[in-house]
Amino acid sequence: MRIEKQNFLIQVKYSDLLSEKRGVEKHFLGFGGELYLSAEEITRYDTGIINNIKSFVEKDRLPLRLHAPIAEIDYSQIKDTFLRLKPLYGYVIKFCKALGINHVVAHAELNYDSVFPIDKQLAGAVSVWRALGDDLSANNIHISIENHCEREPTHLVMLMKKVRSPYLAMCVDLGHFNAFSDLSAQNWLEKYPVGSIKEIHLADNKGDDDTHLPVGDGNIDFAAFFKNFDKRGEDCAFVLEPRNISEAKKSISFLRKEGMIE
Secondary structure (H helix, E strand, O other): EEOOHHHHHEEHHHHHHOOOOOOHHHHHHHOEEEEOOOOOHHOOOHHHHHHHHHHHHHHOOOOOOEOOOOOOOOOOHHHHHHHHHHHHHHHHHHHHHHHOOOOOEEEEOOOOOOOOOOHHHHHHHHHHHHHHHHHHHHHOOEEEEEOOOOOOOHHHHHHHHHHOOOOOOEEEEEHHHHHHHHOOOOHHOOOOOOOOEEEEEOEOOOOOOOOOOOOOOOOOOHHHHHHHHHHHHOOOOOEOOOOHHHHHHHHHHHHHOOEEOO
């Protein structure tokens, strides 16, 4: 399969855009972007930078998405967790509306090492993400739940099914499952219903940690993954997650050499 310009984005940290006058053009490399802001940054973003981003993507009709701030989630303290997340996602919605973003990716953070049983975590996650999802969908914003440290995606898929919203889907992070799971790419994909994957994150590692190596520098078999994914016939976005600009360029060169991207 080949990734096209209209569904390929580079994840860019908002903090990297603050220090450079031409930061948007420099970091986006001519592609669309998925912005990442911390919980603190999203409450006080600079409207000048936002206008620069908006102008850049609108000029060539490039895609733009948001990686929601990573927040601590404790499903054993469901009330406190919701009270912290609801105002945070209020800022997420405000940010998305300022930029015309209609797709957000977030971590559910189901913890298989917690003494709090995973089935009870799932029940709490359903109530939290159903409520947050309702707030997002009311503003026409879709959300994809990304695998992080989960060892396998069964409970993430159950979360999606139980929330039962057309606005909630799945994001597959290749680096995360390679670092934290023993499943093969094919077995990982088979857990997801066809049509449920709306975003894929591209970063490499050697299976020991989520090191975000350039694509091709680790041991992830991207060709095999794309071959298996292509059979599903899904329409989704592909997001490169580089550590810096030079490694972004190296990953893009690898993807082009392997015939995976135009």
